[in-house]
Amino acid sequence: MQAMPAPALWDISPAIGPGTPAFPGDQAYEQVWTARIGPGCPVNLSAIRLSPHLGAHADAPLHYRDGARAIAAVSLEPYLGPCRVIHALDAGPLVRPEHIAHALPGPHSRLPRQRPPLRTALGAAGALPARVLVRTCRRAPTEGNDVFSAFAPETLDHLADLGVRLVGIDSASVDPADSKTLPSHQRLLERDLRVLENLLLDEVPEGDYELIALPLRLEMACASPVRAVLRPLPAGSAVDAQASPVGGLMSSPVNGDGPAPPSGHPMDSEFDPGFDR
Numbered sequence: 001m002q003a004m005p006a007p008a009l010w011d012i013s014p015a016i017g018p019g020t021p022a023f024p025g026d027q028a029y030e031q032v033w034t035a036r037i038g039p040g041c042p043v044n045l046s047a048i049r050l051s052p053h054l055g056a057h058a059d060a061p062l063h064y065r066d067g068a069r070a071i072a073a074v075s076l077e078p079y080l081g082p083c084r085v086i087h088a089l090d091a092g093p094l095v096r097p098e099h100i101a102h103a104l105p106g107p108h109s110r111l112p113r114q115r116p117p118l119r120t121a122l123g124a125a126g127a128l129p130a131r132v133l134v135r136t137c138r139r140a141p142t143e144g145n146d147v148f149s150a151f152a153p154e155t156l157d158h159l160a161d162l163g164v165r166l167v168g169i170d171s172a173s174v175d176p177a178d179s180k181t182l183p184s185h186q187r188l189l190e191r192d193l194r195v196l197e198n199l200l201l202d203e204v205p206e207g208d209y210e211l212i213a214l215p216l217r218l219e220m221a222c223a224s225p226v227r228a229v230l231r232p233l234p235a236g237s238a239v240d241a242q243a244s245p246v247g248g249l250m251s252s253p254v255n256g257d258g259p260a261p262p263s264g265h266p267m268d269s270e271f272d273p274g275f276d277r
């Protein structure tokens, strides 16, 4: 089997600095030096101030509902494990189910029937990882931009129905910039989905990867920056070798702010360090 040359690691986090785009009213990045190396001082020390929504970040349920969990209280499993990157370029203001149907199990699927030889190629039909990242930009904007692609709420429902637990996007928000009701954020809450925003997916081909994007344990914050990376799936991972059929998977709002599920998915009750999905 011929391996295709591919990066060992895709860094999907944009750099953060004073020029990082922020939503109007959001705290831009500021940094001051509280100490500099000099006589009697052996170190440089910086202090930073920023919105936790700058750059690649994970929203906490607290971001969209008072009293909901801060980012330190959400479980880490959704941020670590097999993941599918799907391209929905030129989707327009909302990524709808049809824009990603080609890479999902179902009648419009263009997934290969057989497990492909490439670790980063799309997995076999039926084996959808529990994490889906959607690339909407040909080139991620480097300046603040009100015009971007967000998720249609029904797309989040569809992914949750397929067993997805984390969604990601390369735009600033899962809702349009001018939305006052944030229906997709509310849907994240209802379906107990975790989310990553502002990812940098410019160089990432469609395919299956391992995602590593852990939020900081900020006990009061409504979000956290993440250093998000993708790497090829480890050989022999179950998602690579065909997981359970999609019909057998269920969305699984456990430990969440949404309604309790009729029964928990095994994945929720214990963290399996293997790559089940």
Ligand SMILES: [Zn+2]
Binding pocket: 053, 057, 058, 059, 197, 223
């Ligand atoms: Zn956010």
